[in-house]
Amino acid sequence: MKLNTFSRALLLFLLVSQAVKGDEEFVVEDIQVKGLQRISVGTVYNYLPVNVGERFSLDNVAPAIKALFKTGFFKDISLEREGSTLIVNVVERPSIAKIIFEGNKDLSKDDLTKALKKIGLAEGKVFDQQVLDKVEQELSRQYFSHGKYGLKIKTDVSNLTRNRVGIHIKISEGRVAKIKQINIVGNNVFDDKTLLRNLELNTSNLLSFYTKDDQYSKQKLSADLETLRSYYLDRGYVNFNIESTQVAITPDKKDIYVTINVKEGDVYTLDKVKLAGNLVVDPPELIKLVKVGPEEIFSRKNATETSKAISDRLGDDGYAFANVNMVPEINEAKKTVDMTFFVDPGKRVYVRRINMKGNSKTRDEVLRREMRQMESSWASSSKIERSKTRLERLGYFEEVTVETPPVAGAADQIDVNYSVVEKPSGNLSAGVGFSQVQGIVLNANIAQDNVFGSGKRVNLAFNNSSYLTSYQFGFLNPYFTVDGVSQGYNVGYTKRNAGQINIANYSTNVANAGINFGIPLNEFDSLRFDIDVKHTSLSATSYSSNQICDFIYGNNGTDICANNSNGNVAGGANTRKKVKATGDSFLTLAPSVGWTHDTLNRAIFPNKGQQQRFSALATVPGSDLEYYKLTYKHQLYFPLAKDFTFRLQGEAAYGNGYGKTTALPFFENFFGGGTGSIRGFKNNTVGPRDSNGYAFGGSSKIIGNAELFFPVPFLPETKSVRLGTFMDAGSISDGFKTNNLKYSVGVSGEWMSPFGALSVSAALPLNAKSTTTAADGTITGDQKEMFQFNFGQNF
Incomplete structure (x- = not known):
């Protein structure tokens, strides 16, 4: 038979009365504590309501024992007297050395450990059998929230050395109880199908393995009842009421039946809408914020949004604690509602x-x-x-x-x-990445976005691959002036071998230097001005196309393309040319202006807002090449359900030559296809081709993208990884043309890993032309590539 604390105290009181006799009182000259193992003597002294030098009698025994029992450290306590010494004999409760879980699959050890810690059961704590008895109740609560109602729990306690115990918790989780049926009773206006699709709970379906919508929980049901109530109140059913709910589970605890009894009532319309209270803001301005009006069907949602809009408006004038209450007056006879928004601005702060x-x-x-x-x-x-x-x-x-x-x-x-x-604002990295286009990519980067805490940015980068060798240095002071005007510098050298990324055979060596200024126009708009000087060395290969030869001849005045075996010269038929191992170089000075409108809520994986970018670049007259380029890009993000985001994205670009340059230089052409463009088509292969059949790019680009992002199933992390399903469309041409748009659909994945950004996609082109290769190597048709990825590059 177990004794509670009070019973123990009473029994010990009787026992101690034999040691501390009758009403004999003495002055305590010393206190000794016997039986301690882990608990310090000081701890006992702190809780013991008697000190050396005080008088002690039988009347003090019960309070002393009760105070020590209350600590929970001891399972047995007795008091003795030896002369003027008070002796406290204790038997400590054992400590919990380890807790072992067995059979848990749905809930991790960490989750279970945290749950038990809330009730006072944890490694290192004092063991209490009464607390152990609560384990089944607490773990049942945890598993019931996950739909596991067939749970069985068994606990074993084993004694260990040094007054310690080990606790072994065996768990049989059972299968998840699934919602078999949801019944709504009393609905006449809206059918079950209409109402049920608004609820989070659902019967088992193809997506239940991911959404878990067929797993019942009390919290989900409460949320669904409020959703149901809002559905009716937003459609004028002012007197709608949920009469009752019943949740039944089958004896085998595998199936759940939910029944919701409702009373719909009648539809009410608004009669009068007015503002009352202390209108510290001009009434006409507040009236513009009212989203309800006479003769409209009553909507609680619109009324709530009106209250919030007025409250926010008052908050902008210093009324930080304003309250706007909607007070409806219901006319049952006319089935109308008079709505009054009562404004209490509170104190201006x-x-x-x-x-x-x-x-x-x-x-x-x-x-x-x-x-x-x-x-x-x-x-x-x-x-x-x-x-x-x-x-x-x-x-x-x-x-x-x-x-x-x-x-x-x-x-x-x-x-x-x-x-x-x-978070760390500096980055020192060196590593190896892999791109499906560029192959192995070596990179080294030293970047500091917040130099000495000043907010200034410095970057030194090196990249090397079969396509690209690049050295870049950049500096940016985002507050060059107190008004937020930024100033930046950049200098670099880049060598590109276009043939390595599915483009025509040529290479460029570019040395560049520039300065830029950014000017904020308002909170969301800014202008950017750049001036770049660039020296470009162009090299042709022994198999460069007619177009490359024509460009060099047309802009240099020298025919560097020799006759081939068929006697053709540059500009002739579409046959391979033998080109001398030479090229040409061009010096250009190119000012540019850009405009940005940005309301995105965050830089990485935004889910709300938009971003528009427009830029115009033109080389100054007298440059070796005279041309201009215009680009525009627009992104829109729409938050849908939790962690679901829809993005619309469009991009348009155009370039051309002017003055002595007859067309946009071919190495400045726009390209399409692959990651970041039209997925499912091989990188940079969409659009015009040269005389050898290689992608040559065009002077215009149109790209459109619609993509739905959603979290990875069973993965709680949503800030650095996501999946998507998309449709891409686009065209690369000389002059804007829409009759050659390419389309693709597919799925994607993005991960901002600690080692770099990873982007993968699996896409299916919808209107690709068959690819053929002629005997002379000329390629026609579209080059498809279903699986594409990039690693170690930003996206």
Whole structure:
């Protein structure tokens, strides 16, 4: 028979009465504690309600024993007296040396350990049988939330040396109970199919292995009931009510039946809509925010959005704690609702101080220059939130949070506290990547996006592959002026062998240097001005095409293409030419201007907002080559369900020559096909071909993309990895043409790994022409490539 703490204390009280006799009282000159193993003597002294020098009698026994039992450290306690010494005899409870789980599959050891820790059962803790008895209840709660109702748990306790125990928990999870049927009773206006497709819970289907929508949980049902209620209230059913819900499980605990009883009621329309209360903002301005009107069907959603819009508007004028309550007056006879939005702005508050916390490396001024909310000015909720977004977009922080606590003793003041978690802003890397186009890629990169905490950026990079050898140095000061004008420099050398990436046979050596300035126009728009000087050396090979020969001849005035065996010269028939091992070089000075509109919510894997970029580049008259290029790119992101994002993307580009240059230089052509373009077609192969049948690019480009991103099944990480399904379309041509658009569909995957960015896709071209290779090596048709990937490059 188990004794509770009180019973033990009473029994020990009777026993101690034999040791501390009758009403004999004595002064405690010493206290000795016997039986301790892990607990320190000081701990006992702290809890014992008697000290040396105090009087002790029978009346003090029960409180002393009760105080020590209350600690939970001991399973037996007794008190004795030897002369003037009080002796405390204790038997410690054993400590938990280890907890072993067996049979757990759905829940990890870490999940189970955390659950048991909440009830006080963990390695190193004092063992308590009463706590162990709660294990089944706690683990059942964890497994029930995962739909495991056939759970069986058995616990074994084994004694170990040094007053320790080991706990062995055997788990038989059983199978997941599936929702067999969901019944809605009482619905006449909307059928079951219409209502059920709005609920998260569902009967088993093809996607249930991923969505787990056929696994019942009380939390999911509560959310679904609110969804059902909102569905009716947003369609005018003011008196809609959920009468009851029943959840039944079969005896074998494998199937669940859910029944929801509803009362729909009648449809109500709005009669009068008005504003009341303290309208501190001009009423006409607030009326524009009202999303409901007379004779419209009542919608709780629209009414709630109206309340929020008015509250946000007041927040921009310093009324940070404004409340806007919607008060409906229902006329049962007319089936109408009079809606009043009662405005309580509260006190107008201003910001006393803006505090930064967590930026141990980054200077305060770097954060403060991103602030749109100023100190000693009226608080603005939109400016406070915008400041937070700007800090997130710096790229220096893993996390940014903001709090607006009121100032103690000042009803009209708040502080704005930004807390940041810094991440490494420097990068020193060297490694090997692989691209399906370029093959093995060697790279080394030294980058610091936040030099000495100043926010300035420095980059030194080297890349080498069969296609590309590149050395680049760049510097950017994002706040060259206090107004946010940026200034940057760049210098580099690049050698490209176009034949290695499915393009015509030629190579270029380019040395470049430039300076750029960025000018912010507002929160979301900016201009960029660049001036680049570039020296390009062009080399033809022994198998360069007629087009390359023609370009060199046309721009140099020298025929470097010798007759081939058939007597053809440059510009002749589409046959291979024997070209001398020579080339030409061109010096150009090219100013450019760009415009960017960016409302994306984050830099990596955004799910909301848009980005537009337009740039115009032209070499100045007198350059060895006179040409211009125009490009425009637009991205739109739409958040759908949780972790689901839809992206629309379009790109258009055009270039041409002017003055003494008759056309866009062929090595400045636009190309399409492959990752980042039209997937499913071999990289850079879409569009015009040269006389040898190799991709030659064109003076115009049109690319369109629609893609749905979603998380990887069974993988909780969503910030650095995702899957997608897409449709690509595009065209490369000389002059804009839409009659040769290429289409493809497929699936994709992206992972921002610690070693570099990985992009993979499996695509099916929808209208590819068959590829043929003539006896002379000339290629016609489209070159397809179903599986494509890049690793070690940004995407």
